[in-house]
Amino acid sequence: MALQPLxxxxxxxxxxxxxxxxxxxDTRRKTVGELLxxxxxxxxxxxxxxxxxxxRRVDRFMADMAGNRWREGVVLRIGVFDKAVLMIDGIHRGxxxxxxxxxx
Numbered sequence: 886m887a888l889q890p891l892x893x894x895x896x897x898x899x900x901x902x903x904x905x906x907x908x909x910x911d912t913r914r915k916t917v918g919e920l921l922x923x924x925x926x927x928x929x930x931x932x933x934x935x936x937x938x939x940x941r942r943v944d945r946f947m948a949d950m951a952g953n954r955w956r957e958g959v960v961l962r963i964g965v966f967d968k969a970v971l972m973i974d975g976i977h978r979g980x981x982x983x984x985x986x987x988x989x
Contacts, residue, residue: 890958897921897983901972902964907931907940914971917979924980946981 891899897918904911906920907927915923928941949955959982962974972979 888958888960893983896979899961899972899979900969901976901979902966903976907938914969917972917976917983920976921980921983924984940977943977943980943984946978947985950981951985 897916899917900914901917901920902914903920904914906915906923908931909923909927924940924943928944931941933941946955959978960975961972961979964971964973
């Protein structure tokens with residue numbers, strides 16, 4: 886396994902295992918950028934006690950990255966399913982630098 890750096894644009898276009906996210910249900914798997922759009926729309930209305938999956942941790946990741954408290958690279962796990970290469974772990978960490986231009 887080799888590590889490969891991605892730009893924010895490449896990361897935004899990366900397909901994920903998620904079709905549904907934060908109450909948005911779909912049948913088609915989403916890219917990181919599409920999950921970011923869902924996150925931006927839903928995070929403002931999601932109450933902390935309704936966030937059982939702790940999806941709003943993206944805000945904490947963005948704050949840490951913007952404040953230079955996150956100094957390491959973001960490591961994401963990729964898997965192959967039926968010949969499709971998908972991000973399977975680190976999705977919330979992947980959304981944060983895609984959203985936070987000051988983080989990159």
